[in-house]
Amino acid sequence: MTSAEQMTVAEVVAAIKAGDLTAADVAEAIIDRHNARNADVEAFAYFDPDQIRSDARELDAASEKGSLHGVPVGLKDVINTKDMRAGTQVRLAGTGRPGAGIRDRAARGNTRRHPGVRRRRAAR
Numbered sequence: 001m002t003s004a005e006q007m008t009v010a011e012v013v014a015a016i017k018a019g020d021l022t023a024a025d026v027a028e029a030i031i032d033r034h035n036a037r038n039a040d041v042e043a044f045a046y047f048d049p050d051q052i053r054s055d056a057r058e059l060d061a062a063s064e065k066g067s068l069h070g071v072p073v074g075l076k077d078v079i080n081t082k083d084m085r086a087g088t089q090v091r092l093a094g095t096g097r098p099g100a101g102i103r104d105r106a107a108r109g110n111t112r113r114h115p116g117v118r119r120r121r122a123a124r
Contacts, residue, residue, distance in 0.1 A: 004029035016070045023070035027056035030072045
C-alpha cells in the first residue's frame, strides 16, 4: 500500500471507507511529513499537530463518514476562520487570535460541512 502522505484524495477516502486506513493514520503521516520538510519549505504559517490529532480521533469515532472524511485540507492564510490564527485576522481584527470577531469564509465553512482533518494554514 502507498504511504498515506503519498495517496491521492480518492485513495485516502477509499482506504478509510474500506477500513484499511484511519483518519489518525493519515494525520500522523501528514504530521511526520510536515516535521521532515517544513524547515526547508516553510509551507504552513499555522500548524497544530495536537489539534490535527484531536480532529482525526473525532473523525474516527464518528459513525457518519463525510465525502472528505480523513482528508487533510490546507487553507491559505488569507482565508478567515474563527479558530485559527491568520495574517488577515491581524489586519482586520487587530489580533491574530482565533475567534476575534471573524467568521469562517465559505471555503472553510465547506470543510466543516464535509469534515476532513483540517487544521493547517498554508504558506505566508
